[in-house]
Amino acid sequence: MPAGFPDFRLGSVLATSFTGTLSERHGDAVERIPTPGRLVDWLVVNGLAVDSCTPAQLDLARELRESIHAAATAAATRDALPAPAVQVINDRSEQGRAAAILTPDGERRWRLSSASRVEDALGVIAADAIGIISGERDGKLALCASPTCRAAFFDVSQSRTRRWCDMNTCGNRQKKARFNARRATSGGTSA
Numbered sequence: 397m398p399a400g401f402p403d404f405r406l407g408s409v410l411a412t413s414f415t416g417t418l419s420e421r422h423g424d425a426v427e428r429i430p431t432p433g434r435l436v437d438w439l440v441v442n443g444l445a446v447d448s449c450t451p452a453q454l455d456l457a458r459e460l461r462e463s464i465h466a467a468a469t470a471a472a473t474r475d476a477l478p479a480p481a482v483q484v485i486n487d488r489s490e491q492g493r494a495a496a497i498l499t500p501d502g503e504r505r506w507r508l509s510s511a512s513r514v515e516d517a518l519g520v521i522a523a524d525a526i527g528i529i530s531g532e533r534d535g536k537l538a539l540c541a542s543p544t545c546r547a548a549f550f551d552v553s554q555s556r557t558r559r560w561c562d563m564n565t566c567g568n569r570q571k572k573a574r575f576n577a578r579r580a581t582s583g584g585t586s587a
């Protein structure tokens with residue numbers, strides 16, 4: 397991991413892991429793919445290895461990311477899907493040429509049409525977003541309860557009552573905030 401760049405937050409759902417590369421959207425936003433090189437790093441750790449990325453491809457990626465965020469947020473709040481966001485997601489999905497490959501041990505891998513086809517990787521991410529926004533996949537889109545985050549995440553818990561996009565960051569921070577608030581109101585004498 398190159399020094400000086402914020403870490404990635406890795407989740408189990410590709411599309412919402414991708415939208416999570418911009419975190420704290422309602423607070424001090426953290427851009428986790430500030431350079432084409434960092435997008436390459438993110439794609440590699442998410443099984444979509446490319447060996448190069450141009451600034452224009454990074455722009456395409458960020459446009460897709462914000463479109464998925466907008467559409468997933470609308471879906472989570474049961475609002476109408478924003479048409480421009482839907483258009484971008486569909487364009488990226490249509491222009492991707494990745495092939496799903498079944499490995500001998502029964503796992504799925506993505507094979508891109510060339511090592512510099514960031515567009516293929518974006519197509520896979522767009523298709524993943526379509527899967528969760530359309531309700532085709534088992535789970536529920538929800539928004540993180542942290543007021544500085546409000547990230548859309550895909551809840552696959554049995555009870556569908558997950559509140560945080562990420563337990564290790566937003567979940568912990570909220571718990572600490574509640575703990576401190578309780579201490580403050582009780583004069584700091586108990587917790």
Ligand SMILES: [Zn+2]
Binds near residue numbers: 542
């Ligand atoms: Zn969050």
